[in-house]
Amino acid sequence: MLKFTPILLAVLYALAMYHFSAWRTRKELDARSTELADADLLRLCARLAQALDLPRIKVHIYDITPVNGLAAPDGRIFITRGFYDKYRRGEVSGDEMASVIAHELGHVALGHSRRRMIDFSGQNAMRTALAMILGRILPGVGIWIANALASLLAARLSRQDEYEADAYAAALLTRAEIGTEAQKSLFRKLEALTGARGATTPAWLLSHPKTQERIAAIEALESRWKSVSET
Structure with missing residues (x-):
């Protein structure tokens, strides 16, 4: 029984973290958001x-500066104040903002939002259990390996969600x-808008796919739709 204790503790920790994270997220969003009132975006x-x-x-405006x-x-949809300000300054078009809203609707419709919260808690559980186990087997480096494995899993799951929402x-x-x-033009702008420098990072370490891969995936979809419509 004792050998299963780290796993049991990790599962209990994951459940506690899930409920705490959901509560904290809801409280934060309620306190710092207002409903979108822009007439053009509402249309x-x-x-x-x-x-x-x-x-x-x-759609709600979440009052933080990062573009996201x-x-x-x-199930609620939020655009950050930083993103909305880019739109108001003309750096992002209304149609591009609509593509962001459509993308976030995809996350909701496909169950990603709730699953990500569960996955996050599960990954923390896995990280904790692996750290306990590997820390005994490989003192000093076991915790590092556990963190690396959990991070790789999280990045892979997140990239798949992004492709599906796209x-x-x-x-x-x-x-x-x-x-x-x-949608495609916004992808080309995102790195400059967010200040990201993901081009130098291996794709498998990123939580979002690379820009050209996302555009290529959409164009492949369009080609399939065109082929179907012509038959």
Whole structure:
């Protein structure tokens, strides 16, 4: 029984972390967000809602400076103040913002938001259990190996989610007659907008796929759709 104690403790820790993280995220978003009121973006949201046969899509502005979009575990969609300010200054178009909203809707529809919270807790559990076990076998380096393995797993799962949300957004934008060009043009801008320097980092270490790989995946989808429509 004792040999299973680290795993049991890790599972209990994961459950506690999941509930705490969900509560902390909800409290933070409630305290620092307001509902989107921009008329032009609301019209684009209405087109997305119509394409999904929904009465409306609510989007909130999350009052932080980093450029990002967020799908909360409870299904709400957020655009950061930093992203919205880029739009207000003309650095990002309305259609490009609509592509962000469509992408985050993809995370919600595909269950990524809630699963990421669960995965995060599970990865922490795995990290803790591996650190306990490997720390005994390989003192000094066991904890480092455990952290590296957990980080690699998290990055791989996150990249897969991003590809799936991109595909959902491409289909939704096409159905809403907004199109995918804004989605692809935003990808080309993201590194400059966010200050990221991911081009020098191996793709398998990134939580998001590389820009050209994301664009290529969307163009492959478009080619398949075109082939189907011509048959």
